[in-house]
Amino acid sequence: MSKYRTHNCGELTKKNNSQNVILSGWINKKRDHGNLLFLDLRDNYGITQCVIDKSNKNFIKLEKTQLESVIKITGRVLERSKDTINKDIKTGEIEITIDSFELLGSCKELPLPVFSDQEYSEEIRLKYRFLDLRRKKIHENIILRSNVISFIRKEMNELGFLEFQTPILTSSSPEGARDFLVPSRLNPGKFYALPQAPQQFKQLIMVSGFDKYFQIAPCFRDEDARADRSPGEFYQLDLEMSFVEQEDVFNVVEKLMVNLFSKFSSKKILTKKFPRIPFEEAMMKYGTDKPDLRNPLKIHDLTHIFERDDVKFDIFKKLVKSGSKVRAIVTKNTKDKPRSFFDNIDKWAKDQGASGMAYFTIEKQNQISAKGPVGKFFSTKSLEEIMKNTGAQEGDSLFFTCDKIKQVQKISSIAREKIATDLNLIDENSFSFCWIVDYPIFEMGDDNKIKFSHNPFSMPQSIDGKIDFENPLNLKAYQYDIVCNGIELSSGAIRNHKPDLMYKLFSLAGYDKKQVDTKFSGMINALSYGAPPHGGIAPGIDRIVMLLANEKNIREITMFPMNQNAQDLMMNAPSEVSINQLKELNLSLKKNI
RNA sequence: GGGGGUGUAGCUCAGUUGGUUAGAGCGAUCGCCUGUCACGCGAUAGGUCGCGGGUUCGAGUCCCGUCACUCCCGCCA
Numbered sequence: 001m002s003k004y005r006t007h008n009c010g011e012l013t014k015k016n017n018s019q020n021v022i023l024s025g026w027i028n029k030k031r032d033h034g035n036l037l038f039l040d041l042r043d044n045y046g047i048t049q050c051v052i053d054k055s056n057k058n059f060i061k062l063e064k065t066q067l068e069s070v071i072k073i074t075g076r077v078l079e080r081s082k083d084t085i086n087k088d089i090k091t092g093e094i095e096i097t098i099d100s101f102e103l104l105g106s107c108k109e110l111p112l113p114v115f116s117d118q119e120y121s122e123e124i125r126l127k128y129r130f131l132d133l134r135r136k137k138i139h140e141n142i143i144l145r146s147n148v149i150s151f152i153r154k155e156m157n158e159l160g161f162l163e164f165q166t167p168i169l170t171s172s173s174p175e176g177a178r179d180f181l182v183p184s185r186l187n188p189g190k191f192y193a194l195p196q197a198p199q200q201f202k203q204l205i206m207v208s209g210f211d212k213y214f215q216i217a218p219c220f221r222d223e224d225a226r227a228d229r230s231p232g233e234f235y236q237l238d239l240e241m242s243f244v245e246q247e248d249v250f251n252v253v254e255k256l257m258v259n260l261f262s263k264f265s266s267k268k269i270l271t272k273k274f275p276r277i278p279f280e281e282a283m284m285k286y287g288t289d290k291p292d293l294r295n296p297l298k299i300h301d302l303t304h305i306f307e308r309d310d311v312k313f314d315i316f317k318k319l320v321k322s323g324s325k326v327r328a329i330v331t332k333n334t335k336d337k338p339r340s341f342f343d344n345i346d347k348w349a350k351d352q353g354a355s356g357m358a359y360f361t362i363e364k365q366n367q368i369s370a371k372g373p374v375g376k377f378f379s380t381k382s383l384e385e386i387m388k389n390t391g392a393q394e395g396d397s398l399f400f401t402c403d404k405i406k407q408v409q410k411i412s413s414i415a416r417e418k419i420a421t422d423l424n425l426i427d428e429n430s431f432s433f434c435w436i437v438d439y440p441i442f443e444m445g446d447d448n449k450i451k452f453s454h455n456p457f458s459m460p461q462s463i464d465g466k467i468d469f470e471n472p473l474n475l476k477a478y479q480y481d482i483v484c485n486g487i488e489l490s491s492g493a494i495r496n497h498k499p500d501l502m503y504k505l506f507s508l509a510g511y512d513k514k515q516v517d518t519k520f521s522g523m524i525n526a527l528s529y530g531a532p533p534h535g536g537i538a539p540g541i542d543r544i545v546m547l548l549a550n551e552k553n554i555r556e557i558t559m560f561p562m563n564q565n566a567q568d569l570m571m572n573a574p575s576e577v578s579i580n581q582l583k584e585l586n587l588s589l590k591k592n593i
Numbered sequence: 594g595g596g597g598g599u600g601u602a603g604c605u606c607a608g609u610u611g612g613u614u615a616g617a618g619c620g621a622u623c624g625c626c627u628g629u630c631a632c633g634c635g636a637u638a639g640g641u642c643g644c645g646g647g648u649u650c651g652a653g654u655c656c657c658g659u660c661a662c663u664c665c666c667g668c669c670a
Contacts (some may be wrong), residue, residue: 029630036627053627067620086630109621111603116619116631118605123662176670196670223669455670564663 004072004104010046014093017079021096023048024072024104026134027065028115037063039098041073044139048091050075052098062101068114068131070105073098122555127569129560141549141557148264148545149216152237155256161214161239166201168194168218174519175456177221180232188586194220197538200523202240203457203495206534207526214239216541224564227553228487228543231566234554236490237544240536246478246494249535250274250435253482257433257539264548267429270294274433274482282436287327287413289439292486293432295420299412300390302326302400310379316358316402326402327412329419330390334397335361335371341422342372345399348418354411358400362392372397417486431484431547439479442472442509452509454479457523458493459535460505467501472508482539484547492537499527 004024012021028042035054039062040047050073052059065071075096086092111127112120114134125132133139153163172179172193179193195201197219205213217238225231241249258272270293282289285298305311306320316326334341342359349357360372368383369375378386392398399419401411420426441460443453450472458477460467468474478494496502502524506516517524545557555561562568582588 031629031632032626033629033632034624034626036629038629038632040630047630049630051628081628084628084630088630092630109603113604113620116604118619120604121600121662124604126662173670177668199670221669224667226669227664229669452670457670565661 008045009041009043009048010090012048012077012091012094012096014079016077016094019077020074021077022072022074023050023096025070026114027067027069027071027107030063030067032063038095041071041096042134046091047089048094048096049086049089050096050098051078056098058098058101062098065103066107066109068107068110068134069103070107071101072104073101075099122563123569126555126561126563129570133559138556141545141551142559144264144549145541145545145557145559148260148548149541151260151263152216152256152541155259156214156237156239159212159252159256161212162210163214163216164205164210166195166198166205166215166217170195170201173200175452177223180220180222183585183587185584185586196221197236198238199455199457200520202238202536203497203523203531203534204526206240206242207529207531209242209532211242212240213536217538225562225566228546230542230554230558231562231564235541236538237541238536238538240534242532242534244494244533244535246437246480246535249492249494249537250276250480253537253539254433257482257484260544261431261548265431267431270430270432271434274435276435276437278438279436279440279476280438283409287409287411287416289436289481290483290486290488291434292417292426293434294426294430294485295416296425297329297331297416297420299416300328300330302328302386302389305382305386305389306402308379308382308385311377311382313358313374313377316400319402323404324402325405325408326400327408328386328390328401329399329412329416330392331397331399331419331423332393333395334423335363335395337397342397345415345419345422349401349411349415352411352414354401354403354407356401357415358402359397361397362387362394364394368394374400433482433484436481436483437479438476439481440473441475441477441479441505444473450509454491455493456506456509457495457502459496460501469504469508478535480537482537487543487547489543490537490539492535494533494535497527497531497533499524502527 004022006022007016009023009025023041025041025043028040028047030040031038037052037059039050039052041050052062073096075098077094078097079094080092110131112124112131114131120132133142156163169182169192172181172191173196176196179196182192182194184190184192198215198217202213202215215238217236218233219236220233222232223229239252241252254272254274258269261267261269275293277291279289282291284301285291287299303320303326306313306316306326311317320326346356346359358374360370360375360378362383363369363371367380368387369380370378370383386392386398390398399415401408401415403411438461440453441458442450445451454477458479461476461478479491480493481491482489496505503513503516511519542554542557546552546554549557551557560568560570562573567573
């Protein structure tokens with residue numbers, strides 16, 4: 001029998017009536033009636049009410065013991081009378097009559113109340129994270145995270161994947177995010193880098209013949225924080241498979257996501273087979289490559305309407321002539337919405353840096369007409385054409401925006417979100433997954449040079465067995481993203497396992513063979529000794545847990561997060577180091593830091 | 594690097610047009626209370642109004658600067 005407990009604080013029921021028990025835990029709450037004291041004892045498993053009265057010699061001592069102190073009590077389970085049952089806790093049918101107690105760990109005056117629904121500043125929460133983590137909601141989030149990770153491990157093992165660790169001290173990668181560097185003592189002047197992802201290692205694992213690999217992999221990128229992005233480190237479910245095509249990877253991930261999300265959330269998954277949306281189509285319909293498909297609104301291109309002579313909306317017509325595009329969003333049956341609804345969206349668009357959003361509502365008396373500030377510029381025929389193009393009907397409204405392609409995509413994408421939110425069109429009780437596929441390999445850089453738009457290791461798609469190297473900007477890759485509720489969970493690809501093809505693609509981006517050999521020596525060398533076709537993906541664990549826990553901030557699902565300035569306020573990291581440590585590493589600091 | 598928000602008691606917040614001694618709830622301390630489960634009642638302690646400067650007879654309040662936290666942009670192959 002344990003010295004500290006016979007039961008935990010979440011398991012006793014009336015079945016245990018009149019048993020003698022020992023419980024240990026934190027004092028969650030005291031209700032002191034002067035001669036009678038109720039004390040809620042809490043541990044990881046639950047809360048149990050304990051009672052003591054003044055006839056017990058321990059009464060005064062216990063009455064004075066601080067909240068959040070850790071105590072051990074011995075006592076007897078007593079079934080509560082009907083009118084004193086607490087239905088809110090698992091152990092609410094019983095209480096413990098305290099016989100004696102022992103103070104195991106005393107607690108000073110608390111810098112933040114643990115038992116409370118209050119919100120606290122991030123600063124105090126992070127500094128006293130061990131107290132913050134005792135609180136119910138975040139405690140449960142962290143447990144959820146643990147359960148999600150074990151579930152993933154179990155599923156992956158059952159699917160025949162092997163889990164391997166890859167090095168944490170590795171080499172700096174030439175492209176991508178900023179690296180965290182670690183100076184090498186044995187190699188003065190040289191640095192390790194922490195991996196941004198185990199990308200090259202997992203491909204090497206495939207070349208080594210292990211067939212299917214996964215890892216709950218820590219990844220390190222020295223980039224600025226966001227609400228959904230920790231500074232410094234995050235975790236991916238990194239996976240890679242040999243002898244597969246894109247659909248094989250999709251099948252594994254779809255099955256995993258559906259199992260995972262249905263096990264850990266009661267929200268419904270809208271489509272169990274995730275729609276595949278080509279990148280170009282996503283950019284057109286949603287203005288982004290991470291569309292929230294819970295949102296029923298779609299974006300329509302109406303540029304050609306503004307080339308018609310019977311449309312007199314000159315501001316847009318002029319812009320269209322100089323190469324701008326017009327995009328529109330249709331809202332169903334909004335003819336009775338107040339003027340303020342439309343004006344708010346126009347004002348909002350202006351706040352977002354757009355020139356605003358023009359709008360009108362389609363009406364029909366004798367013939368189709370448009371009602372609204374710019375309605376008079378549209379002829380009946382042009383309106384009929386708009387209705388044909390967009391599926392809009394009488395009583396529907398259209399919101400227009402006109403700008404250069406990138407800006408018009410951006411503003412229409414966030415307008416789609418804004419309008420749907422205003423009209424309450426998004427079903428918060430669902431998950432909507434999709435695959436974005438057919439990413440272009442290259443894009444035109446600001447310097448008018450062709451550059452890789454994503455991962456340079458992706459396999460280009462061929463048409464009729466041929467790859468069209470003459471038009472590199474048209475080349476598509478077997479590269480894909482998985483998106484859920486507008487959040488990018490991950491991107492992945494079928495890899496380019498042919499060195500010749502890799503040299504060719506790099507040459508299109510302006511790298512000669514020698515540069516490729518230097519930059520990616522490990523990879524390119526390995527691919528030259530018999531590499532299997534392979535591909536994979538790496539869904540972000542943190543974002544998955546955020547979706548499952550319904551949290552907007554990554555710190556709510558991270559045990560010991562850093563603040564926005566990448567500092568750990570509890571451990572005081574980063575910190576200064578001694579002169580000797582620097583000396584050993586052959587480092588010196590600039591004086592004026 | 595840039596933009597927005599916040600900063601008043603241990604915690605969460607209020608503080609009017611610039612005007613006497615800066616308040617409340619929770620927590621702490623002390624006292625009363627034997628059926629509470631956000632127990633109740635009474636009292637006490639607790640403040641560099643983030644920091645520095647300015648305007649003013651007078652600044653928590655107005656102005657300038659600065660720091661911290663946070664959200665966003667840039668960045669994130």
